[in-house]
Amino acid sequence: MKELKQRSTCPISTSLDVLGDKWTLLILRDMVFAGKCTYGQFLQSAEKMATNILADRLVILESQGILTKAVAADKKSKFTYRLTEKGVDTVPIIIELILWGAKHCPTVIDPGLLEELQNGKDVAVEKYQRLAREKSLA
Template structure:
């Protein structure tokens, strides 16, 4: 279990204390953009996160209220990780990263999304946030 140390009161530093690593936001990307929700699904992502790191990050995300964990209704051995309202506040950051990264390295699977972001960024953000909220509400 990782204890987060805050180096200063600056919001940039504060943000990096949570999100400044190579894996945390990739898990949230999987949840936000690809509707992934289980350990196995996160593990299956192309970037190949190590099992111990994934367990650690999921734990930290849960501890700090970005996700919740509950056993699946259909299968007791399956755990469902769901993004919370706090997690949903990270949608703009993820979108900004898609925009930024795409400038230097185009990625065809996100071409339509990128186009939409360039036309109406706030609209896209709202749509994703509403979709995620609906999923939370559905339970």
């Protein structure tokens, strides 16, 4: 259990106390948009997260109630991470980050996804939240 230092009572500041670093939201991205749910899968992303950082962030995310950890159905030596509702509620943040990055920075994004997000943000948010919930029930 890692305790979190809250700098102020401001909701923005407090959100950043939890999510404000270069790695945490990438784990959530991988869960929501790539359907990943194990330690090994998280390590395979293009950004090459260090193993100790990943382990540390998973502990924080779990202690913050953003995801849960459970032994995998197929193997006892494997764990499955699932999003809680608090985790599912980060989808709008992630989607805004996608839109800002795609608009203002040199990035590569699937044109279909971009169009989907631009044409109806609310619909897209609900879709990816639903998918994330379904995945977390499996």
